[in-house]
Amino acid sequence: ILVTGGCGYIGSHTTLALMAAGHEPVLLDNLCNSKQAVLGRIEAITGRAPRFYHADVRDQARLEQVLRDEQIEAVIHFAALKAVGESTRIPLDYYENNLTGTLVLLRAMKACNVRTLVFSSSATVYGDPASVPIREHFPRSATNPYGRSKLIIEQVLEDLQAAEPDWSMTLLRYFNPVGAHESGTMGEDPQGIPNNLMPFLTQVAIGRRERLSIFGNDYPTVDGTGVRDYIHVMDLAEGHVKALEHCHGKGGVHTYNLGTGKGYSVLQMVAAFSRACGHELPYHIDARRPGDIAECWADPAKAEQELGWQATRDLTSMCADSWRWQSSNPTGYEE
Ligand code: NAD
Numbered sequence: 001i002l003v004t005g006g007c008g009y010i011g012s013h014t015t016l017a018l019m020a021a022g023h024e025p026v027l028l029d030n031l032c033n034s035k036q037a038v039l040g041r042i043e044a045i046t047g048r049a050p051r052f053y054h055a056d057v058r059d060q061a062r063l064e065q066v067l068r069d070e071q072i073e074a075v076i077h078f079a080a081l082k083a084v085g086e087s088t089r090i091p092l093d094y095y096e097n098n099l100t101g102t103l104v105l106l107r108a109m110k111a112c113n114v115r116t117l118v119f120s121s122s123a124t125v126y127g128d129p130a131s132v133p134i135r136e137h138f139p140r141s142a143t144n145p146y147g148r149s150k151l152i153i154e155q156v157l158e159d160l161q162a163a164e165p166d167w168s169m170t171l172l173r174y175f176n177p178v179g180a181h182e183s184g185t186m187g188e189d190p191q192g193i194p195n196n197l198m199p200f201l202t203q204v205a206i207g208r209r210e211r212l213s214i215f216g217n218d219y220p221t222v223d224g225t226g227v228r229d230y231i232h233v234m235d236l237a238e239g240h241v242k243a244l245e246h247c248h249g250k251g252g253v254h255t256y257n258l259g260t261g262k263g264y265s266v267l268q269m270v271a272a273f274s275r276a277c278g279h280e281l282p283y284h285i286d287a288r289r290p291g292d293i294a295e296c297w298a299d300p301a302k303a304e305q306e307l308g309w310q311a312t313r314d315l316t317s318m319c320a321d322s323w324r325w326q327s328s329n330p331t332g333y334e335e
């Protein structure tokens with residue numbers, strides 16, 4: 001299985017789940033947002049290092065060589081730029097990397113007769129949903145270049161599958177991935193100031209940041225702060241394995257929400273993380289962040305019924321595992 005973006009946060013954890021299930025992942029990453037040191041951590045956990053190519057998904061010749069040399073049967077495509085705010089400042093970079101990267105990958109797969117793709121989509125394609133929980137048939141929209149890149153790629157995959165029905169396209173729409181591998185040796189390692197709530201919280205807890213800014217407390221939610229469906233990254237990783245095993249070789253477009261079906265507010269997250277790290281976390285209420293929605297959580301029933309997958313790890317383990325990773329690796333993968 002070729003795993004593009006395999007050194008990143010979700011890709012590296014999915015690599016563990018693939019290996020645990022007896023698959024043979026081959027990683028490809030240009031390391032623009034990750035570190036090669038993750039490979040040693042994977043080896044320490046699994047007893048073997050996956051094969052790794054330091055390459056860009058926009059390099060079609062290199063991709064074709066890897067697909068052939070490694071006799072790849074399916075691709076899980078994580079490689080992308082993913083920061084919403086940054087995407088509004090440098091949209092061309094986002095379209096170039098995410099769209100061109102996917103188009104080049106599809107061309108290479110076609111040339112090498114590999115027809116199974118699992119794509120990292122996002123709950124962001126639902127825009128501001130009319131109601132929650134969100135089901136897969138809800139209308140799609142985008143409010144920023146990052147989200148639009150995901151939406152356009154979904155449509156490209158649908159168009160290609162309609163034209164060439166032997167393609168198996170699986171669109172996995174992730175809700176909010178958090179947590180880390182239970183060992184505490186692998187986790188999320190954002191560069192610079194974290195955009196997302198959980199890594200920001202862990203950095204406040206470890207003393208790298210002074211306090212959390214809560215973006216708005218006047219939303220129509222349980223306590224006024226934004227509500228999201230946080231999902232443990234290992235549950236998400238196992239969802240990829242189930243989706244791959246179910247959809248491999250089955251022509252069609254297969255779309256699944258990967259979430260828990262439960263929503264927690266920012267204040268509930270702060271409280272849960274304080275319990276995990278054993279002390280209070282300083283925060284203040286700030287203005288709403290442009291583009292944020294009030295609440296968002298999944299109806300994960302389709303994945304449960306068709307893939308036999310459901311998230312099993314609760315908020316306490318999400319926080320405990322994030323904290324174990326952050327507290328034993330205060331500067332991430334840096335040696
Ligand atoms: P990440 O940045 O940790 O991982 C992405 C990896 O892709 C990185 O290792 C990066 O170096 C690599 N990469 C980027 N462009 C590349 C290119 N052109 N060629 C080769 N490698 C390249 O991000 P993540 O959180 O692991 O996200 C993985 C995927 O899941 C992304 O597609 C992201 O958009 C999607 N997603 C993430 C979230 C989230 O909140 N983390 C939510 C929904 C969807």
Ligand code: UFG
Nearest residue numbers: 122123124174175176195196197200213214215226266292
């Ligand atoms: N939040 C804060 N302070 C922070 C960071 C976040 O209050 O410093 C709040 C946000 O306002 C929101 C909640 O915490 O209410 C979660 O915010 P995140 O940035 O962690 O996550 P989002 O739901 O905004 O977006 C994430 C990814 C998107 C993806 C989406 C759905 O960043 O790429 O989940 O999967 F599309």
